[in-house]
Amino acid sequence: MLLDSRRIDDFKTERKDGMPQLPAIYRLVPILFYLSLLFVTVVGSSALWHSRTASDRYQAVVLQTDQLKKKIETSKAARSELQKSIVEARDLEKCVLASMPLQSLVVGIVRSMEQGSNIVDLSIVRDPETPSQLKLAMTLSGENDKQIEKTLEKIQELNYREFSPTQSKVKGNLEYRASLLWRKPGSKTPTPAERSAQIVEP
């Protein structure tokens, strides 16, 4: 004879509105809820931390930018000062160049004269606006047609470059006019004459 030992007869009045026990699979609902809460907490904390870090970095970058802007302003001011000094130095250089003595040029022109050639008239005038330029006006007489070329070669040896040259024959004399520009030895800047020579006619 076997009897169910676990059965207990209960006489309590049964409740009609009792809720049935939910299936175990429904446990996933609160589990997922708590997991989502955990996820939101972790991700939120991480985002907050990153936000604070990014904010700190941004502030640091802004501060650095301000410092760099100030440095740029300082550099610009220093550069402006330097450019002013450069301009002043150039002016001074021009002034020094302008004050270069013309004796060597006059001696060079005179020595370039060959036998049978004479200097009828010679004037060298410094342009007050551009002191580095000289206005050369020269009248030569003689039978040697190559004299002017030799004189010009001598002038070039003295580091002067002529531009806007004009020459004409007046009463058997050769009148030559040009502007002279002293060029620093070793400088590669072409003279206006060289520049015009480089232009190829179509």
Next chain:
Amino acid sequence: MLNYVKGLLDFSAFRPEPDDPEASWKSRFPGKSTVLLNIGRSSLSFSVIDAKGKIKFSDRRRGELRDLFVDFLPVVKENASDGWCAVSLDTRYVISIETNLSRKKGSELALKKDPRSVLHGRYERGKTYAVTHNPETNSSLLLSYDSEFISKTEFTLKERGLKLGRLVCGTYVLMRHALSEVNVNKGTQNPVSALFVAVCSGSVCALLQEKDNWVEIRSRPDVFFDDVQPMLDLLAPFAERLPDGAGIVLACDEPVPELPEKLAGIFPGHELNNLTEEGLLVRLLYNG
């Protein structure tokens, strides 16, 4: 609605409700302390059950139930989680042997809902029943309670702020336990003869089983309080009818001093199988 959401989030919706009589006590009140009340005709006792189903402390007194309730109520309320308690009604019940009761599928449930359809002529108006069938014979143990008394008990507890989680007949539960502990072989190969004695809060039920047949039953509530002599007088007539070699099976809710010795004196030559242990009824209710 808020309660459903709360129940879902604290996982209580996946546990049986405290009110669910189908679920075991420990699954209904996990991790909580509860109280078992034994209500007799003129005695009241309580046992505080801890979260592990052990008795923390208990008390039993004799007197007017109304006065005893007033005395015990503060302690019971303090120790019963949310006021939940189990009740063993050890008075105003009748346990009898009936034969040829319906054993159709669902008849036990029908006995609770509509006892007339199962008991027919043996049905009494205003009674609530429970049945235990003998699987080897056509006899059954029938427990009947006064429905009005059950309702009154429920109302009394509710009125005092207590919630009823289980209402049983302790003597009947102990008797079933004794029967299931001894009758462990299926079929009629090894029939058992024994006198089963269940004692709960002064109530006694004795069932004589001869070769698996339930022959005679003597059941009486509120037999004794301290002096066990009335119980011995109740059991004495079985001495003549007890077959040779049949044992005595004793199941008490609490150990009764000197009872085993006195039973041995009434039933000389019969082996005593004492199933009694401290808090036996509490253990059965907690696990059942």
